[in-house]
Amino acid sequence: MSIAQFGKKFPILLKTPNPKGAVELIEIIGKGNYGNVYKGRLTSTNELTAVKVVLLKEEELRETLLEMEFLKSCNHKNVTKFMGLFLKGFDLWICMELCGGGALDSVYRNLRKPLNEDQICSIMFESIEGLDYIHKNSIIHRDIKAGNLFLTDNGEIKLGDFGVSAKLQHAYGRARTFIGTPYWMAPEVIMCDPESPTSYNASYNSKADIWSIGITAIEIADKNPPLSDIHPMRALTLIPTSELSLAKPKNWSKLFNEFIAICLTKDPNKRPSAEDLLKHPFLQRARNLRRNAILTDMIQKSKMGKEKSKLGIPVDDDEEFANFDEIVTEEVKNTLPPSQLQKQNSENNVQVSFYFHYRWS
Structure with missing residues (x-):
């Protein structure tokens, strides 16, 4: 199906802007069968966003657009915020609130x-x-x-x-x-x-x-x-x-x-x-x-647990988390190449x- 045919069936696509100049992709934070998820930035507001880039597929597009309509109408601190929809060729860019935890x-x-x-x-x-x-x-x-x-x-x-x-x-x-x-x-x-x-x-x-x-x-x-x-x-x-x-x-x-x-x-x-x-x-x-303090602490311990698993370091109890930086900082530097270390330091841990x-x- 051509873009024109998609537009005829889903008129909203005809009004969907191109992301060029509007969205800056920073790094990949997730991959799936549907496409990639990027950490991005909206240039107009400088806000960080999670950008899901998916290929237009007729059988899935109706549900995707329906989800966008729901989220556009939502305004609550406990509902993910919709931040924009863009179209580049056959790729639909869906910008959502970045949930770094x-x-x-x-x-x-x-x-x-x-x-x-x-x-x-x-x-x-x-x-x-x-x-x-x-x-x-x-x-x-x-x-x-x-x-x-x-x-x-x-x-x-x-x-x-x-x-x-x-x-x-x-x-x-x-x-x-x-x-x-x-x-x-x-x-x-x-x-x-x-x-x-x-x-x-x-x-x-x-x-x-x-x-x-x-x-x-x-x-x-x-x-x-x-x-x-x-x-x-x-x-x-x-x-x-x-x-x-x-x-x-x-x-x-x-x-x-x-x-x-x-x-x-x-x-x-x-x-x-x-x-x-x-x-x-x-x-x-x-x-x-x-x-917020309870859940922030939980997120930090989870991220530390993930890093320890990657390094093969056993964790016996929560006390070990307190000294995590001192325990593994040198080991990380000594075991990872510079490119991988940079990736480790910048990893956002956004789960798809x-x-x-x-x-x-």
Whole structure:
């Protein structure tokens, strides 16, 4: 398909400017099958941005443009900020807020110890504030998980990757598409599977995101969502009837266990809204926490853990992180060539979220 044909089918492309002179690419910070992600700078404002460069593909363009429309309308501290759309030949340049802390799943996997409740409480509070905002604007995310929660260097949590989200006609509207990532999917979404005998009258609303945030709470506590040890299609058959919980509930507070339990209420009509969850005692304690400081510290330890893994240096406990610079600075200089050392020093650790989802429209 030619650019003219793309423009005829998607008129917005005819008004999309060329990035020349508007966006400066600094370095690659991520690669994927869809294309590359760069750290960039908007020349008009001198703001840093994450630039995803993707090849125009008709089958994916509609979802990409829909995501852009959602994000253009969003203005909240816990939602990734859309910063611009450009077109160069057949390459679409999507400029988003740069989240230097990376995706949450990358952060927790680089930590040697499980997250503690203060960290989890801070993450949940910030994430649910973002959910409350999009739900009140009639948007369902539909793919909430740690891989789609991003952190800035100053410890802010941002909802990201709205590529499969849905815009409802009104706040009480419903969706019918079977979509999401299996282990995090709510029972009512699974019932929309066209292969299911219940699909003919199945639907769901923003409460599906609440189920997913409950699964995400388990994911970041246990480093995996429930049922992750079995095939995703098998998991889909078990989720509606299984009682899902933390792997070792007794290792966690009663409030945290209760918070997860109400998120995972099977009946969506009895499941709390994001606004309701913010009043739950587990999240109320977040108001008294220094959330940004807690999450900034977590990000720094994660980055150090990543560097230690690259160097093959074992980590026994958090005390070792305190002396990280003294321990490895000379070793880094002695083992890496200058070009690689420069790359190590400038690495931004912005995580590109790779995910798969099922969709039947």
